[in-house]
Amino acid sequence: MFKYLNTHNSAGLVKKIANDVDLGTNDDNSNSSNTTKIAGDRGLDNAPEEMLGTWYSYDNHEKATVTFTDHTIEETENGHTVTTELHKMKPDRDRGEDKAYWAKTKHRATISKFKMPESKPKDNKLYYNIYGWNETAGDGEFYAVHTEEGQPVLISAGGVGVWTDAVYWKTPELAQKYAGKKFHDLHYREMN
Template sequence: MRLNRKLVLFLVFTGLMMVVTACASNKQPAFANKDSSTSTQKKTVKDSTRKNQSDVSASSSSEGTSSSSGSTKHETTRWNSAKAAALHKFMDQWQQTMDQQYESYTPAKNVNFYGVKYPNELAQKTTAVDDQQVSIEWSDTGSGTKEYEVVAVYSDAEHTQNMGEHLYLFALHNGQPEVLITQQNQGMPNHLIHFKQTENKVLSTGFANLVKGQSATVPNSSSQSKSQKTASIVPAALKRTWYGYDQDGKLNTVTITDDTLTADGSKVYLHVHDSNTDSSQNTEHSDWASVSQQSIRGINFVNLKGWNQTAGAGEYYGVKQESYNGQSIEVMVEAGGAGAWCSQTYYNTVDLAQKMQGQKYDDITYYDDAD
């Protein structure tokens, strides 16, 4: 019995030892693996965290730089040399449709526009747009602190001899593209040089596209029109450049040829409709005008309507002989409305236009006379 108890005790003791040993044997690898795994995981996580933090920091820094750079890029690359080159190419095409010849000017090469040097004149605070003095400057990038940042200047001053020179400023007005034009050829009482936005949609749209980084093209209709024009019915007396001051004191010009009419830089091509063709079925041509002759109150007018225009009176242009200081002078009458009422008169020289500014004639019916 004692042997049995000893045996039992021995066996129990041995069993306990085996259990302890087994537990210790099983636990150590598990602990070691866990520690190794945890250590490795911690190290990996730590390294990964460091890497992520580094990446985040780098990314943040990069984003900051990119954002800053992007912001700078946005501010400084509204205009660049590539866009300037594209504008030059566009102007080469556009000037052909206008039968004009333009040169590009920069601060390093100014144009002499009736004695005023551009673009350097921009710094003299003499610029007005729509009769309001504005802050304006030259900018290579289109960015700056002024209302108008001028990125390009084009003029036909070197190639025009009839006092009909054009000066275009291509500018960012509070970040938005605008093309400004002046034909002012003498000083004004307020000593400002007055500009307004061009009415030439091809020019303004082309510049806007270039600012956006898009291509700018000249519609084919202008060039197509040259091969489709009919015989001119424009009276010889009308074919020249005319000058007139409107009621606001602005000098306007109208140039008329056999088959074109250009008013303040906006040009249309003159055509005669085939009377057998329904005008509503004609191909769209935004820069074509349908021209016809009409005699109204003793004036031989040419009447211009949009090529696809189906209603409305259109515009009238005709020449009338008037007397000034005992001499006969030619007065070009621009009229409109159902009664062909005179809206402005023009003369064949700027000096005469200035002298006759505001002059009215008894035998011309003005808008003021309309019932």
């Protein structure tokens, strides 16, 4: 395909194809009909089914929750709640300097699948990277469903090393029981 495009001087076609690419999970159940008039918006994207619901964690005796719905992530910590709406977007959209655009999109993010590089073979979890719509630096937030102590858990991780920040459980009781516990199969920042 590339040979054909190169020999037929098809830079315009390549640009058109690139504009049609969606950043998102590309799941069959994505709801692209819910687009807005905001530049670059390709419609709502879906949270992974295995992450849906509310997950609980305790840190320093404070309860934190993460709730995934079909199209949002709601994070509550220290009494502060932030809700982020998941959207597919054009990768080459122009963020510009328009303050109104930034205000309309500040609680939006994209979600995409992320597999750890082969250089970290011990970590074979499938992460989902939540990346802010207007984020220009950083790696976003990573989530993965995993099993600890025979229970499903939601791992929250961040940074270039995809370091575990928190482990969320399906019930507040399990979260409190395992509060502060470090699991040997998870990669924590302080392990470096």
